[in-house]
Amino acid sequence: MNIFIDYRSRVPIYEQIKKEIILAVSRGELKPEEQLPSLRALSAELSVNINTIKRSFSELEDEGIIYSVAGKGSFISDRAELDSYVEASLRSFSEAVKNAKKLGVDKEELATIIFNIYGDGSDKND
Amino acid sequence: MNIFIDYRSRVPIYEQIKKEIILAVSRGELKPEEQLPSLRALSAELSVNINTIKRSFSELEDEGIIYSVAGKGSFISDRAELDSYVEASLRSFSEAVKNAKKLGVDKEELATIIFNIYGDGSDKND
DNA sequence: TAACTGTGCTATCACAGATATTACAGTTAT
DNA sequence: ATAACTGTAATATCTGTGATAGCACAGTTA
Numbered sequence: 001m002n003i004f005i006d007y008r009s010r011v012p013i014y015e016q017i018k019k020e021i022i023l024a025v026s027r028g029e030l031k032p033e034e035q036l037p038s039l040r041a042l043s044a045e046l047s048v049n050i051n052t053i054k055r056s057f058s059e060l061e062d063e064g065i066i067y068s069v070a071g072k073g074s075f076i077s078d079r080a081e082l083d084s085y086v087e088a089s090l091r092s093f094s095e096a097v098k099n100a101k102k103l104g105v106d107k108e109e110l111a112t113i114i115f116n117i118y119g120d121g122s123d124k125n126d
Numbered sequence: 127m128n129i130f131i132d133y134r135s136r137v138p139i140y141e142q143i144k145k146e147i148i149l150a151v152s153r154g155e156l157k158p159e160e161q162l163p164s165l166r167a168l169s170a171e172l173s174v175n176i177n178t179i180k181r182s183f184s185e186l187e188d189e190g191i192i193y194s195v196a197g198k199g200s201f202i203s204d205r206a207e208l209d210s211y212v213e214a215s216l217r218s219f220s221e222a223v224k225n226a227k228k229l230g231v232d233k234e235e236l237a238t239i240i241f242n243i244y245g246d247g248s249d250k251n252d
Numbered sequence: 253t254a255a256c257t258g259t260g261c262t263a264t265c266a267c268a269g270a271t272a273t274t275a276c277a278g279t280t281a282t
Numbered sequence: 283a284t285a286a287c288t289g290t291a292a293t294a295t296c297t298g299t300g301a302t303a304g305c306a307c308a309g310t311t312a
Contacts, residue, residue, distance in 0.1 A: 012269060023228050038288060049271045054290080070289040071278030086229050093222040093236060097243045100215045103152050103208065107244040110219060111237065117223045118233040138300060164257060175302045180259080196258040197309030 001037055005046060013048055017056040022065060025080050036066065036074040127163055131172060139174055143182040148191060151206050162192065162200040 003020040005013055024030045036042075039057065043050040057074050060066045064081060068074040100110060129146045131139055150156040162168075165183065169176040183200050186192045190207055194200040226236060 014269080026229050039290095040288085051272085052270060055269090057289090068289060069278080071280080071287080073279095073288060082229065086226075086231060089222070089226045089229050089231065090235075090239065093219075093226050094239055094243065096215070096219040096222040097240055100212075100219050101244060102149050103212050103215050105212060105215065107240055109216075110240055113216065113220055114223055114233055114236055117220065118227060140300080165259095166257085177303085178301060181300090183258090194258060195309080197256080197311080199257060199310095 001042065001045065003042075003046060005048065014052050014055040014059070017042075017046075017048075017053065018060055021056070021060060022082065022085055025065065025076060026082055026085075030076050032076050032078050032080065034076045036076070038073055127168065127171065129168075129172060131174065140178050140181040140185070143168075143172075143174075143179065144186055147182070147186060148208065148211055151191065151202060152208055152211075156202050158202050158204050158206065160202045162202070164199055 001020075002024075003017060005016055007013075009016065021030065021036070030036075036057075037045065039050050039053050042048075042053045046053070057066060057068060061068055061074075063084070064077055066074050066080070067077055097110065101107075127146075128150075129143060131142055133139075135142065137145075147156065147162070156162075162183075163171065165176050165179050168174070168179045172179070183192060183194060187194055187200075189210070190203055190205075192200050192206070193203050223236060227233075
């Protein structure tokens with residue numbers, strides 16, 4: 001599943017897992033109806049307690065990203081809507097911009113950072 | 127001191143206080159050698175325990191923003207360097223940009239947000 | 253001396269995250 | 283039916299952190 005947990009982060013593990021899955025769906029790596037690893041398998045793979053995995057999955061289910069069936073497994077939802085995550089991302093982006101502005105950062109500096117991360121228009125990543 | 131605490135926020139109170147003071151210094155509202163409210167005064171004004179205020183001040187002192195003298199009070203440091211805070215702000219900005227990119231947000235959309243927050247070049251705030 | 257300052261320490265409480273364990277119920281293949 | 287998987291649920295425990303309360307002590311100032 002290519003999920004990396006940063007134990008030093010203040011972000012809870014269950015949220016890190018949620019985010020990784022959401023991003024995988026966003027990238028198209030996880031497609032609708034595709035089966036996720038079982039709770040116990042992911043628990044073993046990540047060395048994270050099954051209850052923590054369960055929490056991630058339960059919240060993702062509440063948010064309509066996945067659905068789970070007892071006895072079968074967990075699957076990517078047919079129409080996994082990511083709009084709310086994009087909105088949340090834009091909100092935190094806005095907060096970051098406001099904070100930088102308050103600290104006197106020039107807007108051109110922010111533009112440059114975006115330019116560097118997105119690339120010059122070609123297909124470079126990260 | 128014009129410090130507003132959001133008790134619903136997940137950001138600890140002592141960090142909110144730190145941030146407010148740092149931003150006040152950044153805005154020039156708090157000038158070098160200017161005295162801060164006493165621990166007990168701020169504690170009473172904000173209805174926050176003195177230990178919590180103390181933690182904010184201690185960390186700010188560790189970070190070179192303020193200095194405290196027993197019996198006298200706490201003061202803005204002579205050369206309060208905010209560079210590390212600007213760097214931290216830019217780091218979190220970068221994270222926000224990367225996250226938005228991963229979610230497929232167009233870079234022009236981010237540029238628009240910056241444009242709206244910074245204004246069109248005139249002097250509007252927030 | 254009195255009234256302020258900051259400092260230090262201990263103790264307590266509440267909450268959240270994470271873990272461990274056990275048990276139960278649904279699905280699938282043999 | 284059985285075995286081996288799935289998810290679900292509940293309880294208990296441990297831990298770290300944030301926040302509070304209270305006390306004592308030391309430096310400063312008028």
